[in-house]
Amino acid sequence: MNKYNLNGLTTKKAEENRKLYGSNEIKKTKTNTFLSLLIESLGDPIIKILLIALAIKLVFLFKDFDWFETLGILIAIFLASFISTISEYGSEKAFNKLQEETSKLKCKAKRDGKITLIGVDEVVKDDIIYLESGDKVPADGIIVKGDVSVDESTINGESKEAHKESVKKSNVEEKNKLYKGTTIYTGTCVMLTLKVGADTFYGKIADELKEKPGESPLRKRLRDLAKLISTFGYVGAFLASTSYLFSVIVVDNGFSLDRIIDTVSNFRLMMDYLIYAMTLAVTIIIVSVPEGLPMMITLVLSSNMRRMLKNNVLVRKMVGIETAGNINILFSDKTGTITTGKLVCNKIIDGSLNEYKKESDLKDDNYSKILKTSMVVNNQSMYDNDKVIAGNSTDRALLSFFKPFKVIGVKKIKQVPFDSKNKYMITVIDDLKIKNLIKGAPEKILPNCKYYFDKTGKKSLFLNKNRLERIIKEETKKGIRVIVLATSNTALETFFKDLVFVGAIFIKDPVRKEARKAIDLTQKAGIQTVMITGDNKDTAQQIAKEVGLIKEDKDLVITSNELNEMSDVELKKILLNLRVVARSLPQDKSRLIRVSKEMNLVTGMTGDGVNDAPALKRADVGFAMGSGSEVAKEASDIVILDNNFLSISKAVLFGRTIFKSIRKFIIFQLTVNLCALSISIIGPFIGVDTPVTVIQMLWINMVMDTLAALAFAFEPPLKEYMYEKPKKKDEKIMNSYMVSEILITGFYTTILCVLFLKVPFIKNLFLSNESFMTAFFGLFIFAGLFNSFSAHTSRINILAHILKNKMFIVIMAFIVIVQIMLMYYGGEMFRTVPLTLKEFLIMILFAISVVPVDIIRKIMCKKYGKKRSV
The missing domain is CATH 3.40.50.1000 (HAD superfamily/HAD-like)
Known part of the structure; x- marks a missing residue:
């Protein structure tokens, strides 16, 4: 008589146990709200710099044009934070849908003397739970009635089924225990619940996971880059504003001490100079701070997350x-x-050592009928239309060898299920020729097989037994599981005395x-x-x-x-x-x-x-x-x-694509940055106080930040990325290849701009000083535009895989159209006048020269450089 009470709990007692021992619900990680994720995104190091830059702009918001950049920074901060928040919030919602599947599961429990369906989360300590094949165990407990085989891979990682049986002694052993989250393969049992919720093995592991995740290597690199760029910008701003003041106070006065003193003494004039110098400094800081970078990172992450989801990631x-x-x-x-992870029949070997690797290898003869009957009838799985359901993984593998069919004229009388002790399963059938169908471990069945079925279905002396045993031994070493099929015509109690070999089934989890x-x-x-x-x-x-x-x-x-x-x-x-x-x-x-x-x-x-x-x-x-x-x-x-x-x-490829896209964007941005800062600093010393006006600088900033961020965010994943070594954990985001491109292209563009401004021959190619300065503005933008094509690929061909990033083409076309409109219709605000076709083509010719210069650099890098790409 079972010493455990199988009457179950009353509803009242269940509530008392819930209060006393806790709920079976595993507390899920708290879902972040949209607002909390948005606030968290503002902690990005580059966004922090943007916020500081925004504060500076608000302090100096007294010029008519300043609202343009102030609004631009606000939009950049908003978009970068908002898009990243949408992406992460969307991922959390998708994951929550996965979690909902668990909370919807139900199980059979005995409540108020009746077996009823209750939610898994409603299970409490001392509940009596009824389990059968396919059920998930809802809590930790012990088997008080029945025997089952269990898939415990979710607990211990082992794919091998574990045999569990009811408690028969006073002390509980491992073979009597069931754990939450495991699955019943075969058999039925009654479980007494001992632990629920956080007290289960499943729950304790879940509790270990509440530590805060660390910072990613990419975030660490970007944090360092943010510091570098901000320092670069502040130093550049100081030098540019100082050089401007030096130019208007010292150079413009011919280094005359008296005239310098007169200028410094003119309070109103000095205030104008100082205000412009501060405005120039703030503008350069704004240009230097990459407000497009966080937005670009967010866009590239979001776009790749969507692509990955389509690839089952x-x-x-x-x-x-x-x-x-x-x-x-x-x-x-x-x-x-x-x-x-799905067992399949690799092959079948008969008593003559013939191999059958698929159903079509079997002929329509008496042997095939006996084999099919043995595999399908002596089985706890079954066909459900075109699917194989129930039973354990081995049984399902046997049935899956055949197309679904029904064995006619064979009636099951009794079944002795497989257990780990006997290592065999028997099905007694109502048949004139065969009484028992047996399957089991080779070491249990083969020694007792004196005969085998030949092609005609007749019994023959089993002369190949030793050879078959050697084959089985070799296959077992390779990880193949072998099941032997046999029949018997004696009584169930003495079936081992008269075994006829049917076949050896070789089962594997295929690669x-x-x-x-x-x-x-x-x-x-x-x-x-x-x-x-x-x-x-x-x-x-x-x-x-x-x-x-x-x-x-x-x-x-x-x-x-x-x-x-x-x-x-x-x-x-x-x-x-x-x-x-x-x-x-x-x-x-x-x-x-x-x-x-x-x-x-x-x-x-x-x-x-x-x-x-x-x-x-x-x-x-x-x-x-x-x-x-x-x-x-x-x-x-x-x-x-x-x-x-x-x-x-x-996932690795997409991860590398993200890193590559960020590096490409940084190359483009810092190249324009270097040129803009250099020209702003050098300009006053070569007699051009403002080679690029503040409002032009703001348009340049929009081109190299916001628009370029959109263009580079959709770079395609290229197979060539998978032939590179992974980046080291401590590798900086800037490598020697990037530095070479930024410095060579940046300084070449700077020299090109200086020559354009100072060489009389070039200036004489234009009709007026206004058209000359308009062309200089165009030169700056188009040189950057051509450089974007060089930056987007490490190949010599700057148009390589360009059609895979249609957004890049659209953005660059948009910049060209807007730039032409600004040059022809920008007027006094952008300091531009319409150019003749000849003047426009001359400007383009100078600008496109950055391409061959970078091609030469790429060739040299591939021949001599350690780093040959971003």
């Missing part, structure tokens, strides 16, 4: 997509990621077709992939070779035991050659992440189980599988909706 946190491109080492689960290609792609991208699996060492090594993880003798395969015997120092020595960890335990992942980060490697981790959650959280990028546990998804940065390793490589 859901970005939960922007930090994930920012960091994905820089991953150095990726720890990946095997089951469901590198393999399909995904695209896995080798995806792993090869990540290897070419400089990413070390380490496969984490619960398989034995031989099996793991075989799969690793099949997918291309192991290619050289130095590639290492170690077991969890071998890993635990190593000190951290020893592990660091072999880590870069590590390819597989076999027989892995949950704690192995966390240790591997910790040691990798200590080696300054950007780490990625895939996982689907509750036990994977802490490691997913600690990794620089955590990839959760779409079919995984909710705790794993919540801990992750990115959810791989199709569980496919290829999708992870796509």
Whole structure:
């Protein structure tokens, strides 16, 4: 008689237990409101500088034109913050939809003496829960009646089914326990609930994940860049305003001390000079501060997040997509990621050692009928139209070998389910020739098989048994699971005395077709992939070779035991050659992440189980599988909706595209920046007080910031990015290639502008000084425009893959149209007059010269430089 009370709880007692022991609801991470995300986005380092610049502009808001830039900065801050908030808020909403699936689950509980359906969150301690095949266990408890096989991969990462049975002794053992979040494969049972909510194993892991996420490598780089740019701008502003004052006070007075004193003594004149100098300084600071950068970063993140979702990659946190491109080492689960996670019949071998790899290999003979009957009838799975449902993964694999059909004339009388002790399953059928259908482990069935069925369905002496045993042994080493089918005509109690061999079924979790290609792609991208699996060492090594993880003798395969015997120092020595960890335990992942980060490697981790959650959280990028546990998804940065390793490589590509796009934009922006500052500083010393007016400078600022941000934000993901090594964790956002382009193009454009202003021959090509200064304004803009084509690609051909970014073409066309309108109709406000066709073409000829100069630089970089691209 069962010592546990199976009567269940009353509604009143259930409420008392809820108050006493707590709810079964796992407290989800607090969802950020739109407003809180918007406020948080204002903490971006570059936006902080923009806010300071805005404050300065508001203080000096006394010139007619100043409202234009003030409004521009406000719009830039608003757009950058607003767009990033929309993106993150949208991702949170998408993730919340995934979480809702769990809260909608129901289970069968005994309440008030009746079995009733209740929500999983309503389960309380001491509830009696009824479970069957396919059910998710709603809480932690013990089996008080029945036996089941359970998928515990969400808890321990093991794909192997665990056999659980009812409590028979006074002390409870592991085989009697069920855990929240696991799934019943086969059998039925009654569970007594012992722990709910946060007290469950599932809940305790979820509680570990509440630590605040760290700053991404990209954010750190941008923070440093913001400081550099602001310093650059402040120094430039000081030099420009000082040079202007020096020019109007000293140079314009011919260095005469008396005239200088007279000028300084003229209060009204000096106030005009000082106000203009301060206005110039503020303008240069505004031009220097890249208000387009945060907006560009947000746009590029948002656009790529949408692209990634179409590729089955859901970005939960922007930090994930920012960091994905820089991953150095990726720890990946095997089951469901590198393999399909779905068992299939690889082949069938009969008593004559004939192989059948697909249904069409079988002929319509008596042997095939016996084989089909054995596989389909002695099975707990079933056909539901074109699908195979119920049963365990092995049963489903057997049925999936055939197209759905119905066995006619065979009636099941009794079934003895498979258990871990006996290692076989028997189905007693109502048949004149065959009474029992048996399937089980080779070591249990084969020794008792004296005969086998030949093609005609007749019994023959089983002479190939020893050869078959050797084949099975070799296949088992490769990670293949083997099930042997047999029949018997004796009574159930003595069926082992008269076994006739039907066939050996070879079952495997096949490697995904695209896995080798995806792993090869990540290897070419400089990413070390380490496969984490619960398989034995031989099996793991075989799969690793099949997918291309192991290619050289130095590639290492170690077991969890071998890993635990190593000190951290020893592990660091072999880590870069590590390819597989076999027989892995949950704690192995966390240790591997910790040691990798200590080696300054950007780490990625895939996982689907509750036990994977802490490691997913600690990794620089955590990839959760779409079919995984909710705790794993919540801990992750990115959810791989199709569980496919290829999708992870796509995430890496998009991450690199983002970084490349940001670098391209910075090259373009700082090149224009350098030229604008240089001309503003040099101008007064060569007799041109204002080579570019403040209002022209503001239009230049809009071109190089807001409009360019839109143009570069939609750069396409190029396969060539996957042939580069990942960026180092401490690598600055500016590299030598970028510096060479900024300095060479920037200084060339500056020299070009100085020559344009000072060489009499050039000035004489224009009809008037007004048309000459109009052409200079056009030269500045069009030189920057042509440079944008050079900046968008590291190739010699500046039009390479240009059609893949239609937004770039649209924006550049818009700038051309507006610039021409300003030159011809800008009038006094923009200090422009209409140019003749000849004057316009001369200006374009000078401007386009930046292209061949940069082509020469690219050729030299490819030939001699260490860095050959952004």
